[in-house]
Amino acid sequence: MSNYTKEENKDFVSAGGEVLLFTIDNVVYGIEIKYINEIIGIEQITVVPRVPDYIKGIINLRGKTVPIISVRRRFGQEEIPYDERTCIIVLEFENGEQAGIIVDRVREVTQAKPGEICSTPVNKNVNTNHYIKNIIENSEGIKLLLNCEKLVMEQ
Amino acid sequence: MAHFEAGMESMIDMYIFETTSLLEQLDQILMKTENENNFGEDEINEIFRIMHTIKGSSAMMGLDNMSHLAHAIEDMFFIVREDNPVISDMRSLYELVFNASDTLKAEIDLLQDPDSDPTDFSDQMTKIKNYAAMLKSGGTAPAADSSSQAADAPSEAAIDFDPAEMITVTTGGGDDSTTVKVTFEDDCKMENLRALLVVNNIRNECSALSFEPEDIEDNSDTAKIIVEKGFTIKFTPAHTTAEDIISLISSTMNVKNCEIISMSGQQTAEVPAYTLTTVKVDFAEDCKMENLRALMVVNNIREEVNQLAFFPADIEANQSTAEVIRDNGFIVHFKSDFGDDAILRIISETMNVASVTVLKTGSETPPEAPAQESAQPSAPAETAAPAPEAASASAPASPAASKPAEKPAAEKKPAESKAAGGAAKQSLISVSLYKLDQLLDMVGEIVITEAMVTSNPDLKGLRLDNFQKAARQLRKLNSELQDIVMSIRMVPISGAFNKMTRIVRDMKVKLNKDVDLIFEGEETEVDKSIIDNLNDPLMHMVRNSMDHGIEETAEDRIAAGKNPKGRITLSAYSSSGEVVIVIADDGMGMDPEKLLDKAERNGILTKPRSEYTDKEALNLIMLPGFSTNETVTEFSGRGVGMDVVRQNIEKCGGTVSVDSKLGEGTSFIIKIPLSLSIVDGMEVSVGNSIFTIPISVIKESFKLKPNQVLRDTDGREMVMIRGECYPLIRLYEIYDLDSAQTDLYSGIIILVETDGKCACLLADELIGEQQVVVKPFPPLLNNFNVKQNGMSGCSILGDGSITIILDVSNIISDF
Numbered sequence: 001m002s003n004y005t006k007e008e009n010k011d012f013v014s015a016g017g018e019v020l021l022f023t024i025d026n027v028v029y030g031i032e033i034k035y036i037n038e039i040i041g042i043e044q045i046t047v048v049p050r051v052p053d054y055i056k057g058i059i060n061l062r063g064k065t066v067p068i069i070s071v072r073r074r075f076g077q078e079e080i081p082y083d084e085r086t087c088i089i090v091l092e093f094e095n096g097e098q099a100g101i102i103v104d105r106v107r108e109v110t111q112a113k114p115g116e117i118c119s120t121p122v123n124k125n126v127n128t129n130h131y132i133k134n135i136i137e138n139s140e141g142i143k144l145l146l147n148c149e150k151l152v153m154e155q
Numbered sequence: 156m157a158h159f160e161a162g163m164e165s166m167i168d169m170y171i172f173e174t175t176s177l178l179e180q181l182d183q184i185l186m187k188t189e190n191e192n193n194f195g196e197d198e199i200n201e202i203f204r205i206m207h208t209i210k211g212s213s214a215m216m217g218l219d220n221m222s223h224l225a226h227a228i229e230d231m232f233f234i235v236r237e238d239n240p241v242i243s244d245m246r247s248l249y250e251l252v253f254n255a256s257d258t259l260k261a262e263i264d265l266l267q268d269p270d271s272d273p274t275d276f277s278d279q280m281t282k283i284k285n286y287a288a289m290l291k292s293g294g295t296a297p298a299a300d301s302s303s304q305a306a307d308a309p310s311e312a313a314i315d316f317d318p319a320e321m322i323t324v325t326t327g328g329g330d331d332s333t334t335v336k337v338t339f340e341d342d343c344k345m346e347n348l349r350a351l352l353v354v355n356n357i358r359n360e361c362s363a364l365s366f367e368p369e370d371i372e373d374n375s376d377t378a379k380i381i382v383e384k385g386f387t388i389k390f391t392p393a394h395t396t397a398e399d400i401i402s403l404i405s406s407t408m409n410v411k412n413c414e415i416i417s418m419s420g421q422q423t424a425e426v427p428a429y430t431l432t433t434v435k436v437d438f439a440e441d442c443k444m445e446n447l448r449a450l451m452v453v454n455n456i457r458e459e460v461n462q463l464a465f466f467p468a469d470i471e472a473n474q475s476t477a478e479v480i481r482d483n484g485f486i487v488h489f490k491s492d493f494g495d496d497a498i499l500r501i502i503s504e505t506m507n508v509a510s511v512t513v514l515k516t517g518s519e520t521p522p523e524a525p526a527q528e529s530a531q532p533s534a535p536a537e538t539a540a541p542a543p544e545a546a547s548a549s550a551p552a553s554p555a556a557s558k559p560a561e562k563p564a565a566e567k568k569p570a571e572s573k574a575a576g577g578a579a580k581q582s583l584i585s586v587s588l589y590k591l592d593q594l595l596d597m598v599g600e601i602v603i604t605e606a607m608v609t610s611n612p613d614l615k616g617l618r619l620d621n622f623q624k625a626a627r628q629l630r631k632l633n634s635e636l637q638d639i640v641m642s643i644r645m646v647p648i649s650g651a652f653n654k655m656t657r658i659v660r661d662m663k664v665k666l667n668k669d670v671d672l673i674f675e676g677e678e679t680e681v682d683k684s685i686i687d688n689l690n691d692p693l694m695h696m697v698r699n700s701m702d703h704g705i706e707e708t709a710e711d712r713i714a715a716g717k718n719p720k721g722r723i724t725l726s727a728y729s730s731s732g733e734v735v736i737v738i739a740d741d742g743m744g745m746d747p748e749k750l751l752d753k754a755e756r757n758g759i760l761t762k763p764r765s766e767y768t769d770k771e772a773l774n775l776i777m778l779p780g781f782s783t784n785e786t787v788t789e790f791s792g793r794g795v796g797m798d799v800v801r802q803n804i805e806k807c808g809g810t811v812s813v814d815s816k817l818g819e820g821t822s823f824i825i826k827i828p829l830s831l832s833i834v835d836g837m838e839v840s841v842g843n844s845i846f847t848i849p850i851s852v853i854k855e856s857f858k859l860k861p862n863q864v865l866r867d868t869d870g871r872e873m874v875m876i877r878g879e880c881y882p883l884i885r886l887y888e889i890y891d892l893d894s895a896q897t898d899l900y901s902g903i904i905i906l907v908e909t910d911g912k913c914a915c916l917l918a919d920e921l922i923g924e925q926q927v928v929v930k931p932f933p934p935l936l937n938n939f940n941v942k943q944n945g946m947s948g949c950s951i952l953g954d955g956s957i958t959i960i961l962d963v964s965n966i967i968s969d970f
């Protein structure tokens with residue numbers, strides 16, 4: 001399912017790169033900048049029946065239909081009402097497929113230096129660990145780098 | 156390794172398209188003649204022409220292997236045509252040609268892969284040459300163990316008798332042949348075969364050709380002689396100059412030196428110009444490489460005419476002649492025993508020829524105008540190039556022929572050529588499918604935008620008579636535009652059907668079953684993209700019918716009281732926005748019980764066996780991993796076929812079902828929407844969602860009265876309308892939607908019918924009728940089987956919101 005390869009990840013771990021930070025439930029997550037297509041506010045989402053509950057529906061992004069995923073639901077958390085800071089981050093994958101994820105608020109783009117990136121502990125008990133590719137730790141705190149392919153595509 | 160000569164890349168598409176269609180033509184001719192078990196003269200000529208064109212264009216593209224294979228077949232048919240031998244072994248003739256056609260097709264597929272190497276066809280060519288040799292020798296097969304080389308000799312000899320090459324006897328006398336001595340690089344080995352390569356290279360360019368030593372092909376000792384004495388070739392150039400041929404020889408592999416022993420004395424016969432017919436050939440605009448196209452014309456008619464000259468003459472060697480031809484047309488002078496009309500037809504049928512204008516018809520009596528001789532010196536510019544012509548139309552004579560002919564016509568010419576251009580201009584063009592797709596997308600966008608404008612929220616509550624009038628006009632034009640774009644994309648289904656004849660034919664031979672393939676309604680038109688998706692499913696189903704459907708032997712059929720000859724019918728017709736394609740055989744049929752047995756064993760039953768209806772049991776064969784055939788054959792039995800069929804058909808929005816009667820036969824019924832992209836829909840709201848139901852399935856909509864509702868013992872609701880009872884489906888219930896109208900009597904009931912099944916859908920309210928452009932769901936959602944849940948696609952409405960298009964037949968059968 002995932003077209004993400006270990007080698008690419010090695011590149012990121014050894015070379016670092018830009019990461020977009022956002023928060024959900026006051027936890028800081030990051031996504032590699034190469035996946036980010038754009039960030040938009042909450043739009044009217046058309047519900048698609050009979051799909052898993054973390055898929056909120058589809059939106060019309062300039063004539064293209066883009067599925068929207070609630071990260072909170074995906075992580076098994078309660079959803080909160082959308083406010084003016086709620087955003088949809090539109091991700092684009094290598095195969096051109098797009099998907100939007102709903103996050104509480106977007107923070108900033110930061111440079112992750114090679115030394116700050118470490119891998120995740122092998123721990124089956126943590127639910128979210130599944131979607132986390134790396135952990136970035138520096139003076140500003142800890143950020144969890146998400147594996148976008150798994151987050152979006154894995155069933 | 157790159158397949159093509161440099162600079163040919165731009166021609167690849169054209170070449171592939173042309174050659175593929177020619178090969179398809181070839182298959183059809185073969186199939187036809189095989190059925191009639193007789194080669195008519197027309198068919199042989201047609202095959203000949205096809206092979207000739209493939210040979211020519213392949214050589215043009217630098218695809219020598221394909222060119223040579225085509226050449227071998229051409230030779231074989233040349234023997235068939237000229238000698239009219241009693242062909243005792245028709246079957247192997249067909250096998251050979253079919254095989255060759257297949258290999259050529261496969262090679263064309265390979266071309267699209269830049270990394271592949273050209274395939275070596277020498278085995279096949281040997282077989283063909285052997286067969287040709289056999290034909291030549293009067294139908295007695297060469298000894299089985301005779302080496303291919305020995306067998307080659309007679310067929311090679313046959314090539315030398317090509318009519319074009321026979322007419323070397325120049326009428327004017329004098330020797331116009333050139334003799335050269337070729338020496339090969341030291342130690343290149345097998346000099347005899349190298350020499351053969353040289354000979355083959357120039358053969359097509361020469362009208363007469365002899366060489367010393369002669370038996371280079373079957374006598375390897377000649378290699379020594381060549382090393383010692385060199386290889387002597389005597390040739391007469393056909394349509395190029397001797398220099399060109401010499402340069403061709405020198406450029407052949409391993410040739411070290413090409414020494415001219417005697418050069419042609421430019422002596423050529425003078426043919427009275429008035430005896431020749433002069434025509435001007437114009438090529439399709441933008442066909443590129445007009446000089447090579449012209450060469451193809453020349454090659455095509457060469458064998459049919461006695462005398463031939465053309466201008467510009469050095470079309471083969473001189474690229475810049477392309478421009479001359481583009482500007483002035485290509486002038487051909489010829490005289491033929493077959494009559495001018497036949498030749499004109501050949502010319503005009505040549506690929507990319509846009510129009511042929513007869514400038515002058517040849518006659519036996521000289522015209523009164525004595526201008527001929529005097530015209531000759533008046534054409535100094537043109538006399539330089541033309542080569543001595545094999546057809547003995549001399550170099551000075553050819554421009555002379557054109558000049559006087561054109562002069563009287565000079566005043567008339569502009570008007571005439573304009574008229575001729577208008578009448579004879581190609582009325583067909585081929586357009587890349589990509590552009591059509593773009594056009595269709597664009598029309599879709601226009602439809603959406605039109606809705607955005609005409610139902611703009613800013614207009615609400617305003618009374619705008621003129622605006623409404625203009626909007627109606629716009630809508631009318633848009634829908635016409637849509638129809639036209641759709642019709643452009645429509646192609647008759649016969650193309651897909653015809654491919655099946657070949658499959659049936661092959662399987663008939665291999666399975667030893669006698670089967671008729673019958674077409675009905677093959678002129679039915681469907682969207683091009685659907686045809687492309689149809690080929691594979693059709694092939695699978697026809698194979699299935701051949702392999703499993705039709706009884707093993709004729710005896711079985713006779714015992715069952717049927718015609719010993721099996722029958723497979725492919726029929727197509729359109730009904731209410733759908734195309735229905737039926738593949739029916741009159742074979743054994745399927746036994747639902749057996750299917751259920753098998754399914755039970757494979758563990759793919761999803762409910763108790765007793766609950767399966769016959770129809771459901773039959774449809775089990777569409778499931779992955781289901782094959783009733785115990786043994787896997789070359790054609791079917793792996794249990795992937797029908798599964799793939801279903802997927803392919805569903806990909807283009809269609810459905811496939813099976814109908815079978817044990818002992819009487821099986822039919823597969825495919826239903827595909829006529830066009831994929833724009834649907835007339837009724838928008839209905841359910842809660843906060845808007846769904847679109849295709850108008851074509853809606854019978855009526857109404858509000859319920861309390862006495863119309865019934866409940867069965869399971870609590871399922873039914874609606875009674877005019878004495879008919881229909882199941883009631885609450886949309887909000889099946890889709891689990893909040894805040895919808897749950898009161899039966901406040902909501903609206905929509906009665907829908909599809910595939911002969913009806914149901915009532917409960918929605919909140921009708922919003923309105925609108926044309927919507929179907930967009931596929933994002934691939935991510937397809938992972939969740941949305942299509943199996945009664946949703947066929949989505950669409951963007953004028954206000955930017957999204958509506959989901961319902962697949963009513965799915966809803967009825969699943970809920």
